[in-house]
Amino acid sequence: MIEILLYAGANTEATTRLGGYTPLHLAGRAGHAPALDALLSGGAEVDVFTTTGATALHFAASSGRAAAIETLIRHGANINVTTQSDAQTPLMWATASNRLDAIQILLEAGADPSLTTSVVDYVQIAAKDMPQRRLRAQLASVRRNAENAPESLPSTGRSSGGQLQAPVEDESEESPTSKTEEASAEADDAAKPEEQEAETSSEEETTNSPEAERPESPSEDETERALGYNDLIGKEGGFTALHFAARDGFIHAAERLLKYGSDLDQPTAGDGTTPMLLATINGNFDLALLLLNKGADPNATAEDGAPALFTVLNRRWGPKAAYPQPQAFQQQQVNYLEFMEALMQAGADVNYRTGRHIWYTSFNFDMLGVKFAGATPFWRAAYATDLDAMRLLVAWGADPAIATRKVPSRRFGRRGNDEDKSGLPPVPTGGPGVHPIHAASGVGYGEGFAANQHSHAPDSWLAAVRYLVEEHGADVNARDLNGYSAVHHAASRGDNELIEYLVQHGADVSVVSRRGETTVDMANGPRQRVQPFPATIALLESLGAVNNHNCQSCE
Structure with missing residues (x-):
């Protein structure tokens, strides 16, 4: 049929309205060697691109049909031709589709891996994109101001002709x-969604302390840009x-x-x-x-x-x-x-530390409330309360005491006037952030919605903390960069069993965080939509902890 159409004058380079597919592309996608041979013998261009920049050889490679690939190569197809959109080769298409015969033929024909x-x-x-993003934000602000302005007053941001005018930015010094x-x-x-903006991550909360807002030396937040x-x-x-x-x-x-x-x-x-x-x-x-x-x-x-x-x-x-x-x-x-x-x-290296937070941990909907910068494999195992992995790593020489690193804060000045009520010295950028005992006791649960995302070994909170305390001497009163103790984190999950264990081993239930939150406060709905744990509140109060009655989720 193809030969008859070609004899009658059919155009081999005619393209589809969408995608710009020629007959050769469609034959390649179907892996139909006789059709490819007929079209190429009839004058079809072998390396013509679709609108997305793919050739017939890309499609044939993805189809996995050996005869189709061989036909195109025999007619002079570029074995290493790359897509115009992202520079993918036919070998990549064959590999991504797991076409073993196609991979073999392409490599034998000289494809460069x-x-x-x-x-x-x-x-x-x-x-x-930022100039357009700013312009949209400015126009939206002008519209809101115009809608909220009294009718008797001229609308802010409008020219005499009534058209919205975006402020002109002077970027000459940037x-x-x-x-x-x-x-x-x-x-x-x-x-970030609005819900994320309302909740502040554990690392970002460090900006609430005066020390974080006003770095004491040029080596701290002043010289390191937050990511x-x-x-x-x-x-x-x-x-x-x-x-x-x-x-x-x-x-x-x-x-x-x-x-x-x-x-x-x-x-x-x-x-x-x-x-x-x-x-x-x-x-x-x-x-x-x-x-x-x-x-x-x-x-x-x-x-x-x-x-x-x-x-x-x-x-x-x-x-x-x-x-x-x-x-x-x-x-x-x-x-x-x-x-x-x-x-x-x-x-x-069992003690290798990450350089920064891992973006693909939870993408841009991060509810964990903790950054992984400076974390070791052991810390990651502790954060998962994975006792088997913790023991395995220690057997190979892992240090069970290495904390994460504090990273520079991105939200300067949000709470610069707040008093740091913890009594703790400031933690400089690069200093210890979250210790394994905090990771294993529930860091982040009182900071937002970590419970919605955190994945960990089931029923293993107490076992992981006991292992750290009894076999490695972890300090039950250690404080993380935000001034929280293991009791704070356990309280934020309503974990009475772990709280009682920590107290039995000398934990102080009266400590407060940099934000002034007591251990009871962490059990009493410290954030919107984080529900209180009445039994935990009662337990901590009976142990002498102060209840500030500041339930955020009760409002």
Whole structure:
């Protein structure tokens, strides 16, 4: 039929209205070799692009039909042609679809497995979008002012012609760097839902203290810029074909790519994630172990500084987020503890600390109320109350006393006049943030809605804290960067059993946080929609703790 149409003068380059597909693209997507051969013999252009920048070879590779791929290559298709949108090659399309025959043919034909996709820089995008974002905000403000203004007064922000006028900004003194940084922070705030804005994370609450508002030395918050959500993401992309196999756990595809020279430890051109690390992040422990056994670096990290030994725990105990989370770890032959031990046998640093908070923990709907900057694998295990992982890590030399690091605050001046009522010295940026005993007792639960997201081993709060106290001498009166003790955190969950245990081991129930919250206050609805625990309130009052009767959720 194609030959008849071509003989009658059919146009081989006619395109669909949507997508710009030519007949050759559709034949490639169907993997129909005879149709491809007829079209190409009839003069069809072999490397023509769709509107999204794909060629027939991309579609044929995704279909997995060997004959279709061979036909296109025989007619001169560019084996390493890249999509115009994100620079993906046919080999990447074949790998992402787990088409083993297609991968084999493309590699034998000379496909380059080291090519990378394009990189997306979210900080730059935020900076580019910020002028329009500001303009929309200004126009919205003008409209609100106009609606609220008395009818007898002229509307603010309107020209004599009645048109809305946006204020003219003088950006002559701003450097490109300052614009980018400001855009990242502002875009991050704009991305958070209103409910998130009302609730303040544990790290951000440090700004409530005078010490956090007025850093005492240039080495503190004055010189370190806090990271917004776009900064935490940074750059994405720069994948090789092996990264696509690692992301989806395609073991046989990875093996073929490695056979033809894929670099086992090639980091992405975006944030520097290696294939094994990417497999671990996505819970593909079987493939991650394969790569490890072939020599992958067990201590490789991306820009966030989180190694595989941390991310394996982060995947197993990934918070419940508003976005679907990878669940492949539940279908692996190798469980997370076995993979952790393999990593340590291969030389993984058990005390490696993350460089910053991990953005993909709960994306931009973060209700956990704690930052992971400076966290070790042991801290992450304690935060999950995972006693098995805690014991395993200690057996390999983990230090059970390392806290997270305090990060610079982003919300300067919100409560600069508030008095720090804890009596504690200030914690400088980079100083100890949250200790393992706080992580294991419920940090963040009194700060907002951590209970909606936090994932942890069931019925293990007391066991995890007892292990820290009795086997490693954890201080039951240690305070986190916000002045909360383990009793505060236990109270915020209504955990009377843990409170009684801590008191038996010398915990002081009378301590107050930097915000002046007593242990009773944490059990008494300290935030909106965090309900009080009457039995816990009664227990703490009987132990001498003060009740300020400041229930926020009772109003």
